[in-house]
Amino acid sequence: MELTLWTYEGPPHIGAMRIATSMKKLHYVLHAPQGDTYADLLFTMIERRGSRPPVTYTTFQARDLGGDTAELVKGHLKEAVDRFNPEALLVGESCTAELIQDQPGSLAKGMGFDIPIVSLELPAYSKKENWGGSETFYQIVRNLLKDHSKESKQTWQEEKRRPRVNLLGPTLLGFRCRDDILEIQKLLGQHGIDVNVVAPLGASPADIIRIPDADVNVCLYPEIAESTCIWLERNLNIPFTTTVPLGVGATQDFLRELHEVLGMEIPQSVNESNNSKLTWYSNSVDSNYLTGKRVFIFGDGTHALAAARIANEELGFKVVGLGTYSREMARKVRPAAKELGLEALITNDYLEVEEAIKETSPELVLGTQMERHSAKRLGIPCAVISTPMHVQDVPARYSPQMGWEGANVIFDDWVHPLMMGLEEHLIGMFKHDFEFVDGHQSHLGHLGGKGNQNVNQEVKTKNSIDSTTSNTDPIWTHEGERELSKIPFFVRGKVRRNTENYARQAGCREINEETLYDAKAHYKA
Amino acid sequence: MSGATLLKESGPREVFCGLTSIVWLHRRMPDAFFLVVGSRTCAHLIQSAAGVMIFAEPRFGTAILEERDLAGLADAHDELNRVVKNLLARRPEIKTLFLVGSCPSEVIKIDLSRVAENLNIELKGQVTVLNYSGSGIETTFTQGEDGALKALIPLMPKCDQKKLLLVGTLANAVEDRLISIFNRLGIGNVESFPPRQSTELPAIGPETKVLLTQPYLTDTARELKSRGAEIIEAPFPLGVTGSTLWIQAAANSFGIEKSLVDSILNPLISRAKQALAPHVKKLSGKKLFLLPESQLEIPLARFLSNECGMEIVEIGTPYLNRDLMKAEIDLLPPDCRIVEGQHVEKQLDRVRDSSPDLVVCGMGLANPLEAEGISTKWSIEMVFSPIHGIDQASDLAELFSRPLRRHDILNPKTLTSN
Numbered sequence: 001m002e003l004t005l006w007t008y009e010g011p012p013h014i015g016a017m018r019i020a021t022s023m024k025k026l027h028y029v030l031h032a033p034q035g036d037t038y039a040d041l042l043f044t045m046i047e048r049r050g051s052r053p054p055v056t057y058t059t060f061q062a063r064d065l066g067g068d069t070a071e072l073v074k075g076h077l078k079e080a081v082d083r084f085n086p087e088a089l090l091v092g093e094s095c096t097a098e099l100i101q102d103q104p105g106s107l108a109k110g111m112g113f114d115i116p117i118v119s120l121e122l123p124a125y126s127k128k129e130n131w132g133g134s135e136t137f138y139q140i141v142r143n144l145l146k147d148h149s150k151e152s153k154q155t156w157q158e159e160k161r162r163p164r165v166n167l168l169g170p171t172l173l174g175f176r177c178r179d180d181i182l183e184i185q186k187l188l189g190q191h192g193i194d195v196n197v198v199a200p201l202g203a204s205p206a207d208i209i210r211i212p213d214a215d216v217n218v219c220l221y222p223e224i225a226e227s228t229c230i231w232l233e234r235n236l237n238i239p240f241t242t243t244v245p246l247g248v249g250a251t252q253d254f255l256r257e258l259h260e261v262l263g264m265e266i267p268q269s270v271n272e273s274n275n276s277k278l279t280w281y282s283n284s285v286d287s288n289y290l291t292g293k294r295v296f297i298f299g300d301g302t303h304a305l306a307a308a309r310i311a312n313e314e315l316g317f318k319v320v321g322l323g324t325y326s327r328e329m330a331r332k333v334r335p336a337a338k339e340l341g342l343e344a345l346i347t348n349d350y351l352e353v354e355e356a357i358k359e360t361s362p363e364l365v366l367g368t369q370m371e372r373h374s375a376k377r378l379g380i381p382c383a384v385i386s387t388p389m390h391v392q393d394v395p396a397r398y399s400p401q402m403g404w405e406g407a408n409v410i411f412d413d414w415v416h417p418l419m420m421g422l423e424e425h426l427i428g429m430f431k432h433d434f435e436f437v438d439g440h441q442s443h444l445g446h447l448g449g450k451g452n453q454n455v456n457q458e459v460k461t462k463n464s465i466d467s468t469t470s471n472t473d474p475i476w477t478h479e480g481e482r483e484l485s486k487i488p489f490f491v492r493g494k495v496r497r498n499t500e501n502y503a504r505q506a507g508c509r510e511i512n513e514e515t516l517y518d519a520k521a522h523y524k525a
Numbered sequence: 526m527s528g529a530t531l532l533k534e535s536g537p538r539e540v541f542c543g544l545t546s547i548v549w550l551h552r553r554m555p556d557a558f559f560l561v562v563g564s565r566t567c568a569h570l571i572q573s574a575a576g577v578m579i580f581a582e583p584r585f586g587t588a589i590l591e592e593r594d595l596a597g598l599a600d601a602h603d604e605l606n607r608v609v610k611n612l613l614a615r616r617p618e619i620k621t622l623f624l625v626g627s628c629p630s631e632v633i634k635i636d637l638s639r640v641a642e643n644l645n646i647e648l649k650g651q652v653t654v655l656n657y658s659g660s661g662i663e664t665t666f667t668q669g670e671d672g673a674l675k676a677l678i679p680l681m682p683k684c685d686q687k688k689l690l691l692v693g694t695l696a697n698a699v700e701d702r703l704i705s706i707f708n709r710l711g712i713g714n715v716e717s718f719p720p721r722q723s724t725e726l727p728a729i730g731p732e733t734k735v736l737l738t739q740p741y742l743t744d745t746a747r748e749l750k751s752r753g754a755e756i757i758e759a760p761f762p763l764g765v766t767g768s769t770l771w772i773q774a775a776a777n778s779f780g781i782e783k784s785l786v787d788s789i790l791n792p793l794i795s796r797a798k799q800a801l802a803p804h805v806k807k808l809s810g811k812k813l814f815l816l817p818e819s820q821l822e823i824p825l826a827r828f829l830s831n832e833c834g835m836e837i838v839e840i841g842t843p844y845l846n847r848d849l850m851k852a853e854i855d856l857l858p859p860d861c862r863i864v865e866g867q868h869v870e871k872q873l874d875r876v877r878d879s880s881p882d883l884v885v886c887g888m889g890l891a892n893p894l895e896a897e898g899i900s901t902k903w904s905i906e907m908v909f910s911p912i913h914g915i916d917q918a919s920d921l922a923e924l925f926s927r928p929l930r931r932h933d934i935l936n937p938k939t940l941t942s943n
Contacts, residue, residue, distance in 0.1 A: 001594055001604035003560075003612060005586040010569040033628045035542025035661025038570045040889030050896025052889070059538040062631070062662040076537060083870060095564035096628035096662070099595070124564055126592045351582070377581060 006350055008325035008368065008388055012122035012132025013094045014039055019136040019224075020090055021053040022171045022200040026140075027086035029077050031097035031104045034059040046389050047172055056080040058097070058104075065100065073104045074111060081113055087205040088144065089113065090136070092120035116205065118143045130223045130300070130326055133171060137200055138228045144208045150236060155263070156215050163262045164194040166214040168229060168240075169221030170201040173389045175303060177201055179400035180220065184245065187403045191255065191267065200224075212236050216261050220244065220402070222302055223326060245402045246306030247410065248276050248314055276407035281415075282315055293418065296321035296362035298345065298353050298371055299386025301329020303401075305336050307366045307385050310410060312340065320360040321345065323353065325368075350374065361494040364418060369393070381417035474503035480511040498523055528859035531845070536868025539887060540818050540843055541574065541905075542661030543669030544625065548575040549908055550673055550719070551584045553694045556620040557723040559585040559673075560612065561659070562605060562635060563627030574888075574905070584619075586612070590629055601635050609644060609654070619652055621723035623673060626658035653680065653723075665843040667741035667820045667908065670694060674719060674745040677726060678752060681718075684728030688714040689775055690754065692746070693739030696911035697721070703762070703914055706772065709789050710781050729754055736775050738762060738913060740853070741820040743846045760852040763821070764828030764922075765797045768915040770852070793915045800919035801832065807926040809834030811882035814875075817841035817867050818887045818904040823853045825885065825907065830858050833922055837861050838879045841872060883925060900928040 013030060020028035021043050030036070037057050043049045058076045060069055081089060091108045105119025118139050122132045156163040167184060170177035178201070185195050196214035197207045211217075211232065217240035219229045229240035239261050245254035252270050259266045273279045281287060295317040297307045301324045311317040322337040323345025324330065330346045337344035345356050354374040357365060365375040365382040369390040375382035384393060385401075400406040476484070487495050495516075502519035503511050544567055547559045561567045568587035575583075588608045593599045605624070613619060622644075624637045637656035644654040657672035658664060664672060674692070689712050691703065704715045716727035731753040737746060740761050750756055759774035760767045769790055776786045813835045815822040822842050829835040837858065845865040847854075854863070864872070869890075876884055876899070884894055884901045891901040902925055912921040 001591060001599070001601070001608050002589045003586055003608045004565075004568045004589050005583055006572050007565060007568050009565075011565040013566075014569065033542065033661035034538045034540050034665070035544060035570060035628065036566060037539045037887075037889060038541060038545075038573055040539070041887075042573060044889055044892040048892055050892055052893045057537055057539075060662065062660075065632075065662070079536075079870075095566050096632055099629060099632045123592070124566065125590055125595055128565065 004348075006370065008348055008350070008370070009129035010039075010042075010388075011095060011124050012127045012129060012135070013092060013120075013124065014042070015129040015132025015134070016090065016092055016120055016122060016136040017043075017053055017055060018129075018133050018171045018173050019140065019200045020055060021049075023140075023203050023205075025087040025204040025206070026054060026090060027080055027084045028053075028055045028090040028092070029058070029073075029080050029104065029108070030055055030092055030094060031058045031060070031073055031102060032094035033057075033061070033096050036094050036096075042389075043172060046391050047394055048391070049172070054084065054086070056084075060097070069100060070102050070107055073102055073107055077104070077108050077111060077113075081115070086115065088116040088118060088140070090118050090120060090140070092122060092136075095124035098124050116143055131328060133224050134227050134328075137168075137224055138231060140200075140205075141208055141211065141228050142231060144205055145211065145232075145236065148209075148212055148236060152237065153212075157263065162192055162194050163215050163264065164196040164213070165216045165218050165258070165262075166196050166211055167198045167218050167220055169219060169223075169225030170198065171221070171224055172201065173387065174201075174221060174224070175300070175385075175387045175389070175393060176399060176401045176406075177221070178394075179398050180402040180406065182398070183400035183403040183405050184218070184220065186405075187245070187251070187255075188258075191259070191264075193258070193262070212238065214238065216240060216258065218258065223300060223329065244302055244306060246303065246406065247310035248278050248404075248407045250306060250309060251276070251403055251407065276404040278314060278407040278411040281411050287315075287415075290415065290418070291316045293317045293364055294320045294360070294362045295364045295366060296357050296360055296371075297385070298323045298325075298365075298367040300324060301326045301333055303386035305329075305333060308336055308340065310407075311366070311414075314407075315411075315414070317364070320362050321356055323347065323356070354378075361491050363491075364414065366414065383414045383417055474500055474508055474511050474515075477510050477512040479513040480516060483513045483516050495520075529854050529857050529861040529863050532862065532864045534864050534866045534868045534871070536866075537870065538843075538867040539816075539869040539889060540867070541666040541887065542570070542628070543659035543664030543666065543672060544571055544627065544661075545574050545666050545905075546659065546669030546673070546908075547571060547585050547625065549694055550670060553719055553721065554621070554723040555584065555721075556618065557584065557623060558612070558616065558619045558621070559623045559625055560609065561585070561587040561625045561627055562630040562637060563587055563590065563625075564629045565589055567627045567629075582616070590633075595633065601633070602640055605635070605637075605640050606644065609640075613648070613652060622652050622654045623676065624654065624656040625669075625673075626656065626660055628660045628662050631658060631660045631662060655680075665820070666818055667739070668743075670739070671742050671744050674742065675748050677719065677723075678729075678745070678748045681726045681752070682728040684730045685732055686714060686728070686730070687732040687779075688716060688727075688734070689779070690727055690729065690733050690735045690749075691715065691717045692735050692737050692749065693742055694719060695738050695913055699911040699913050699917060702916060703772075706789070706793075706914075707775065710772070710776050710779075710786060712775065712779050712781070731755075734775065734778050736771065737849070739821075740824055740846075740849060743849060746849065758852055760827070760856060761821075761824040762913045763824045763918075764832050765794055765801065765915055765918045766832060766856070767824060767828060767853075768913070768918065769794060772915075790915070797915045797918045801922055804919060804922035804926040805833050807929055808922065810836065811929065812836045812838050812879065813925075814838045814879060814881040814884045815840050816869075816872060816876075816884065816886040816890065816904070817843045817864070818885075819907055820844075821904070821907050822885065823850055823857070823863065826861070827853055827856050828918075828921065829925060830861075831856060832918070833925070835883075835925075838881050839864055839872075839875060841867060843867070883928060885925075900932045902928055 043053050091105045108117045217229050219225045219240050232238045241257045243254040243257045245251040255270045295311050304324045308322050319340045324333045325348050334344045350370045365371050366385045368386050372382045499519040594601045641654040641656045655676040657676040659669040707715045729752050733754040735754045735756045757774050757778050759771045762768040762771040822840050826837050826840045830837050840863045885904050894901050
């Protein structure tokens with residue numbers, strides 16, 4: 001049993017709903033009690049969908065449990081097929097139905113429907129949403145393509161046509177998937193590559209059957225599509241790309257990989273520096289102030305990994321924390337963190353993440369909506385890079401993360417919460433003027449002095465607790481406090497802690513201006 | 526009963542389960558913690574319905590059952606014991622802990638009352654541990670509050686004083702206002718249940734007269750009766766008429782003179798009617814369809830038809846308690862169609878066929894209906910907003926006139942019309 005106040009991922013059947021609702025002409029009969037219908041609002045409220053998810057909930061009640069729940073399931077199955085007339089039917093159960101073991105999938109298969117039935121087994125007590133999405137997509141593809149012959153087909157060169165690929169993995173409630181697809185289609189178009197099928201988002205079962213017409217699969221979101229891509233490679237000989245085109249470097253690598261897998265020559269344009277404005281903006285003099293900005297990264301595996309690379313290589317930040325809530329991606333995130341000299345934080349506990357943010361005193365947090373709230377409490381700027389989705393993550397404007405335009409969006413989204421470079425200099429210069437209020441941020445930053453004071457207060461109270469035990473609490477002199485106030489607020493708490501620790505070690509009763517510099521030298525050494 | 530047509534329907538339902546009521550209960554009693562014993566689905570439901578992210582640490586959470594708990598590798602009761610103790614160590618300010626049963630905990634038959642009992646012995650009064658079920662196989666949305674209140678009743682002390690007890694969660698400001706009106710009527714001893722602090726439970730006895738503020742408290746009313754209290758029969762305090770009859774019923778029961786009641790209420794009534802007028806103008810003659818969810822559907826329909834002139838197409842209600850609703854149903858216009866239960870697909874067919882001007886529905890259905898050009902109002906808003914009492918009647922009406930006003934602003938008529 002695990003105490004959870006908030007969770008990054010829903011249960012696995014929510015993942016299945018994301019696939020079902022992303023697709024067309026598919027219906028999902030979900031054996032579940034009435035409360036589970038809350039899931040509809042994820043799509044109709046967060047994504048502002050103007051149609052209901054194609055889901056029939058059996059909404060069994062306690063009084064049904066004494067009787068024949070199997071008959072109840074069959075009734076709903078028949079009604080759903082009659083009413084919605086889908087090309088294929090998904091059948092599954094949520095956590096409670098899993099316990100009563102009606103096996104709705106087998107029931108559906110015995111009812112003589114003349115459409116493919118995809119039966120889902122998603123263990124609700126051990127797996128989560130992304131796993132459920134991945135498994136559902138895999139089961140749909142496998143079921144619909146199981147009779148497809150493996151015979152080797154002609155290559156695009158032999159058929160004298162343009163190469164074509166499938167874009168696999170985008171779903172509803174996935175981070176900016178809607179716009180990523182458009183951006184990647186545009187990018188591929190520029191390189192003479194056609195898109196055969198995009199799935200699951202916007203695909204019908206008939207489209208899934210066309211997947212083998214492509215030369216290569218592009219695995220855009222490994223959390224959802226990797227297992228499907230592996231199956232398609234093993235069983236239908238369709239190779240897939242593994243680079244996710246998030247950021248300038250990754251987009252270049254993606255294009256190189258794709259050209260290589262397709263047997264195309266890599267065009268020179270891939271390496272040009274003006275594909276995305278991120279490159280020049282990052283080189284421009286104003287961005288000098290971005291150098292070494294301490295950044296804490298947490299999100300789903302794919303976006304966290306990409307963010308670490310962009311932060312480190314393309315913006316010149318210093319990554320001080322890297323983690324993910326997706327255990328399935330831990331295998332990839334751990335070595336990436338290690339390369340940055342960090343230990344990856346793999347957890348589903350947002351309080352642990354908040355603690356880690358406090359501990360590392362970053363200047364920018366790149367996280368989920370939950371980290372945005374944590375960062376707000378701590379007075380640290382934040383940009384959202386990953387699911388779980390919030391209504392703010394479905395902007396009205398075109399706002400991809402992938403490809404060249406995605407890199408532009410990322411530059412803006414990450415840099416705007418920080419103070420602009422020139423502004424920061426001016427603030428440093430005028431800091432001691434009477435008009436200046438400490439903790440001031442530009443109109444682009446979203447924190448005031450209040451959050452910053454909270455951090456300090458918290459540090460103070462913590463110290464006062466410590467002092468009762470250690471009994472050697474050093475006292476800050478007026479000069480010491482004044483010098484400390486000159487230190488940027490986001491590291492002030494850490495400097496205060498370090499200086500006090502140093503003072504204790506060194507046996508100083510008082511902390512003055514010099515102690516502060518002594519401590520600084522001590523920790524730098 | 527009046528000429529209302531009562532129908533029953535079954536099929537796929539689209540309603541929240543009782544866990545959802547934690548969303549307002551935890552705000553009412555800030556010293557209580559609600560621990561759902563359930564699955565990741567339960568946790569996800571509550572956070573999706575409640576916007577949990579704004580809290581540093583919310584006063585509700587879920588003990589998520591895992592494979593080991595189901596396979597019997599771990600004793601679920603011991604595990605729950607461990608989780609509770611960790612929680613209490615972390616949150617020493619908790620005075621009352623509600624263990625809330627869910628669909629999975631009911632199906633695998635975790636005995637929450639036993640866990641609560643053992644914990645109460647162990648914790649020796651430091652925290653009171655209670656249990657109730659908010660499971661979707663047994664409860665709908667607001668019924669969760671019924672369960673939570675019922676669980677508190679045995680802890681209410683006994684008393685023989687004459688008092689008025691308002692039962693059901695109200696917004697604090699509305700509660701203060703209603704109490705001050707009763708005081709002016711000469712009813713000085715007025716208390717509320719649930720109280721604002723879980724430990725300050727009102728006393729109860731044969732001289733306690735109960736006035737229900739909410740229509741979903743079936744079990745609570747029954748338990749209060751069994752503790753000797755008298756339930757005052759009245760419609761619910763929504764709208765001018767409902768609130769007036771509600772206050773009058775209490776006044777009658779306390780033997781307050783009619784002339785005093787009239788002298789106090791009449792100015793409030795005429796003022797409220799004045800404030801209501803612009804909304805009546807907007808709502809009058811418009812067709813209303815209420816889908817089942819909050820259990821407030823019948824009183825709302827009564828208010829919107831009788832006082833705002835709306836035409837009721839259908840009133841959906843998750844379940845119908847004929848005793849508690851009798852006074853309400855009597856006030857409904859003749860031939861009103863009340864449908865108990867739900868077949869969401871068939872009901873939506875009827876919505877489309879009747880082309881209503883406004884549909885009251887759950888959050889999952891609102892945007893799909895809006896996309897079809899049908900204005901909607903979320904029923905969950907009724908349980909969050911201060912809508913009770915004579916003074917709030919125009920605010921309540923405004924909740925329904927706003928979507929219509931907005932629709933007119935965004936869809937100006939191209940043809941000249943009146």
